[in-house]
Amino acid sequence: EVQLLESGGGLVQPGGSLRLSCAASGFTFSSFAMSWVRQAPGKGLEWVSTIRGGGATYYADSLKGRFTISRDNSKNTLYLQMNSLGAEDTAVYYCAKDRVDWELLPFDSWGQGTLVTVSS
Amino acid sequence: EIVLTQSPATLSLSPGERATLSCRASQSVSSFLAWYQQKPGQAPRLLIYDASNRATGIPARFSGSGSGTDFTLTISSLEPEDFAVYYCQQRHIWPFTFGPGTKVDIK
Numbered sequence: 418e419v420q421l422l423e424s425g426g427g428l429v430q431p432g433g434s435l436r437l438s439c440a441a442s443g444f445t446f447s448s449f450a451m452s453w454v455r456q457a458p459g460k461g462l463e464w465v466s467t468i469r470g471g472g473a474t475y476y477a478d479s480l481k482g483r484f485t486i487s488r489d490n491s492k493n494t495l496y497l498q499m500n501s502l503g504a505e506d507t508a509v510y511y512c513a514k515d516r517v518d519w520e521l522l523p524f525d526s527w528g529q530g531t532l533v534t535v536s537s
Numbered sequence: 538e539i540v541l542t543q544s545p546a547t548l549s550l551s552p553g554e555r556a557t558l559s560c561r562a563s564q565s566v567s568s569f570l571a572w573y574q575q576k577p578g579q580a581p582r583l584l585i586y587d588a589s590n591r592a593t594g595i596p597a598r599f600s601g602s603g604s605g606t607d608f609t610l611t612i613s614s615l616e617p618e619d620f621a622v623y624y625c626q627q628r629h630i631w632p633f634t635f636g637p638g639t640k641v642d643i644k
Contacts, residue, residue, distance in 0.1 A: 454581075462573070462581065462624050462635040477632050478538065511580055516592070522628035523571035525592060527580035 419443040419526040421512050426531030433502050433535070439495040439512030439528055447490035448518040453497045455508035456530075465510070466497065467521060475521075502535045509533075539563050541625055541636035549644040556612040558639045560625035565605045569629035572601055572610045575638075576621045584623075585610060615641070 425437040439451070453465040466486040467475045474486050485498040495512050509532050513524035540563040550556055560570065568588040573581040583592040585601035588608060598613040612619055620643050625636040 461638045462575075462626075464626070464633045464635060467633070475631050475633075516583065516586060520628075522569075522633055523573075523583055523586045523626060524581075525583045525586075527582075530580060 419514060421514060421526060421528035423510065423512050423528040423531040426510065426533045428534045428536060429502055430537050431503055431535055434498070434500045435502065435533060437497040437499070437510055437512075437531060437533070439497075441493045441495065441512075441514070444514065445518070446488075446493040450515045450518075450521050451488060451495045452513045452515070452522070452524060453486060453495075454511045454513055454524070454527075455506075455533075456511070457505075457508040460508075463508075468495070469521070470518070499533070502533075504535050507533060507535045538632055539566060539627055539630055539634055541627060541634055543623075543625060543636040543639045545639060546637070547640045547642060549642055550615055551644045552615050552617055554615050556610075556615055556619070556641055558610040558612075558623055558641070560603075560608040560610070560636050562606045562608075562627060564630075566627040566629035568604045569627055570601075570603070570608050571626045571628065572599075573624045573626065574619075574621045575624065581624065612641075 420442045422440045450469045452467040468486045509530040511530045512528045514526040516525040544559045572585040575581040589601045
């Protein structure tokens with residue numbers, strides 16, 4: 418059974434940084450692209466970033482270089498380093514796994530999400 | 538960036554009725570469109586991928602159709618557990634955008 422467990426969310430001040438983690442199990446982690454998707458309170462889903470098994474990365478334009486996705490295949494863990502956080506980054510952040518290992522997206526497994534709140 | 542527009546924003550129906558949800562893309566996404574269902578407090582769930590393929594474990598009452606710029610998700614007969622928000626997402630061109638969602642609520 419695929420399991421994705423996010424951690425690292427919490428309250429951070431504007432301009433601060435946070436690193437999210439997503440521990441994966443139940444599948445061959447290194448073979449699959451992984452992604453972060455966020456959802457602001459009461460709003461829709463927003464794709465944030467994707468990283469292929471080999472390390473190629475993709476980002477939403479709106480992030481303006483503030484976020485960095487990475488992975489440690491030896492630890493079956495996905496990361497999202499978030500810098501220069503603003504109120505607009507307040508959201509539940511989900512990690513998500515691709516359906517198959519030879520294509521990017523869609524996401525067939527999701528974590529439970531971790532809440533990031535940016536506030537002074 | 539490809540913009541996805543979903544209509545209607547809200548669909549009020551009764552259990553047993555048929556639901557028809559629309560997703561329109563600002564340019565062609567070929568067949569690379571997925572549908573997700575999200576219930577309050579839960580993570581999204583993949584329903585349909587590549588326009589018309591049901592994901593593992595998804596009941597047959599859910600079906601998808603379309604290609605290019607116009608797509609439809611149909612729920613043939615609404616069950617109580619189907620009242621939720623539905624999102625489309627394209628994977629044809631980066632960035633991989635979502636639509637704003639359609640809420641299906643109980644009439």
